[in-house]
Amino acid sequence: MSHTFNGIFNISGFVAFASMTIVNYTSGGETINASEFEFAGINGFLLGMVPAASNSLGVPLFAEGKISAISTKVKLYHFVSGVPTEIPTTTALNALVPIAAFYA
Numbered sequence: 001m002s003h004t005f006n007g008i009f010n011i012s013g014f015v016a017f018a019s020m021t022i023v024n025y026t027s028g029g030e031t032i033n034a035s036e037f038e039f040a041g042i043n044g045f046l047l048g049m050v051p052a053a054s055n056s057l058g059v060p061l062f063a064e065g066k067i068s069a070i071s072t073k074v075k076l077y078h079f080v081s082g083v084p085t086e087i088p089t090t091t092a093l094n095a096l097v098p099i100a101a102f103y104a
Contacts, residue, residue, distance in 0.1 A: 003030055006096075018099045022076065025090045029073040047074065048098035055095035057087065063097050 008018040022030050047063035055061055057078070065074045076095060077084045087093075 003032065005036060008101075014102060016101045016103065018101065020074075020097045020099060022074070022093055022095045022097060025076060025087060025093045025095070027086060027089045029075040032072045032074060043102050045072075045099055045101040048100075050076070050095045050097055056093050057090065061087065061095055 002023040004021050004023065006019040006021060008016055010016045020032070045065060047065050050061040050063065052058050052060050059078045061076045061078050062084075063074055063076055065072055074097070076087050076093075076097075078087055079085070
């Protein structure tokens, strides 16, 4: 598992926007530590769609995230015959995931 943050931009006192590139994806999700966000007290976030042109699989992906005080797990899915299916372990995925984080 590996990822990089491309930038975190504080828009207001309670919202920040960022983008993250997931380089190598391991089935089960990418773990992100809360300390990687530059703001304390994140209450939630929205993950955007990853267009086909923004990942090496060449299919649209959507992200699901579960947040806790310590870490966040981000899973990536695509549709297979109309059913959301987690993508397999993928090296050199390079999926660019947009993020909006809400914090206190």
